[in-house]
Amino acid sequence: NAGVTQTPKFRILKIGQSMTLQCAQDMNHNYMYWYRQDPGMGLKLIYYSVGAGITDKGEVPNGYNVSRSTTEDFPLRLELAAPSQTSVYFCASIVPNTGELFFGEGSRLTVL
Amino acid sequence: DQQVKQNSPSLSVQEGRISILNCDYTNSMFDYFLWYKKYPAEGPTFLISISSIKDKNEDGRFTVFLNKSAKHLSLHIVPSQPGDSAVYFCAASWGTSGSRLTFGEGTQLTVNP
Numbered sequence: 001n002a003g004v005t006q007t008p009k010f011r012i013l014k015i016g017q018s019m020t021l022q023c024a025q026d027m028n029h030n031y032m033y034w035y036r037q038d039p040g041m042g043l044k045l046i047y048y049s050v051g052a053g054i055t056d057k058g059e060v061p062n063g064y065n066v067s068r069s070t071t072e073d074f075p076l077r078l079e080l081a082a083p084s085q086t087s088v089y090f091c092a093s094i095v096p097n098t099g100e101l102f103f104g105e106g107s108r109l110t111v112l
Numbered sequence: 113d114q115q116v117k118q119n120s121p122s123l124s125v126q127e128g129r130i131s132i133l134n135c136d137y138t139n140s141m142f143d144y145f146l147w148y149k150k151y152p153a154e155g156p157t158f159l160i161s162i163s164s165i166k167d168k169n170e171d172g173r174f175t176v177f178l179n180k181s182a183k184h185l186s187l188h189i190v191p192s193q194p195g196d197s198a199v200y201f202c203a204a205s206w207g208t209s210g211s212r213l214t215f216g217e218g219t220q221l222t223v224n225p
Binding site for chain 1: 116121144146148153154155156157158161201203205207213214215216217218
């Protein structure tokens with residue numbers, strides 16, 4: 001099925017560990033995004049990309065890094081995980097000229 | 113600075129009745145507004161949108177109303193069904209780039225049979 005695929009769905013990390021959340025889309029969308037959702041809060045933009053090789057910071061980029069080597073893939077890297085990064089992470093791409101985001105199912109990350 | 117606010121964390125309605133979810137915004141530059149629905153353990157899905165040049169957009173049981181002077185929009189669901197039970201996010205943007213999209217906190221809608 002076409003869409004946005006995120007892995008892993010769940011992960012527990014220890015403080016100071018690093019990991020990469022994977023995101024892939026097969027809709028040939030240029031624009032891709034990473035959001036985090038904390039309980040009782042809306043989605044906050046971490047990083048986004050307007051195409052392969054181009055990335056930019058969103059609202060809450062600290063503690064994260066991204067890369068975009070292909071149109072399909074947009075991994076999110078957490079370096080030196082902290083408890084404040086416990087959250088649900090959503091990757092999304094945008095349907096061109098609509099403003100409508102197409103989200104993955106989310107990755108729940110817990111940092112202990 | 114919360115530019116998009118959904119002041120009701122939760123709403124409970126009876127099946128068949130109308131559900132009204134509200135959203136307020138502060139940034140006058142916003143010109144495009146969207147509603148997303150989210151079920152547990154799933155990503156949000158797009159529901160309906162409205163451009164600032166309109167004051168109403170309808171799609172089946174879902175209607176979004178925009179009051180620009182009050183910086184307020186609302187989502188009406190008529191009739192409400194138990195399957196509508198979900199968290200609803202309001203979002204606002206200027207332009208159609210997702211990098212300019214700001215989300216509200218969400219409202220948990222529960223439709224009781």
